[in-house]
Amino acid sequence: DQQVKQNSPSLSVQEGRISILNCDYTNSMFDYFLWYKKYPAEGPTFLISISSIKDKNEDGRFTVFLNKSAKHLSLHIVPSQPGDSAVYFCAASTSINDYKLSFGAGTTVTVRA
């Protein structure tokens, strides 16, 4: 039973344009959301997070938006760069101190030069 879903397995975007990655969740108890980035042959690394008390969190080129009523979050990367080509995982937990994360299946982003 996948509680976190990333329905787009892949995304191709031109360098300089915006990348928008989507994530939906079903568990209303989820309170904290994270995005991880994974390069081939490496483990996922933390990218950005958001608590349910916020609807937006920005860090440089990366912004995460949360719509609690829709149980939906998205990651915006702007402008996209070739180094952003990776697999992006959405993850959720029931609290900021709960490290038992539920993950989506990932979205592979390819940034074209």
Next chain:
Amino acid sequence: GAVVSQHPSWVICKSGTSVKIECRSLDFQATTMFWYRQFPKQSLMLMATSNEGSKATYEQGVEKDKFLINHASLTLSTLTVTSAHPEDSSFYICSARDLNRAHNEKLFFGSGTQLSVL
């Protein structure tokens, strides 16, 4: 950032054999490590929480006698897939928690192990 080393990165074994996967935190002590499994095109699924010096906590549906977890030191957790069968073929990945890091940076992942059981 902190480094978590996972070995082997891939393994092929015969059905019925056991396979051990190691997860090491190289520059920090990890009292808690997590083991995940990912089937193709599916999510990373948490299998168990490994606690140093105590028994692991398994998620519902994960057979503890089949997936043996040992966390005997603050820097090493091992996952042993016992009597492996083809349906155990999957991508296994560990993560370790560094309590000395700022919250968002507390969790670090190994690079994963691709297990293929023939």
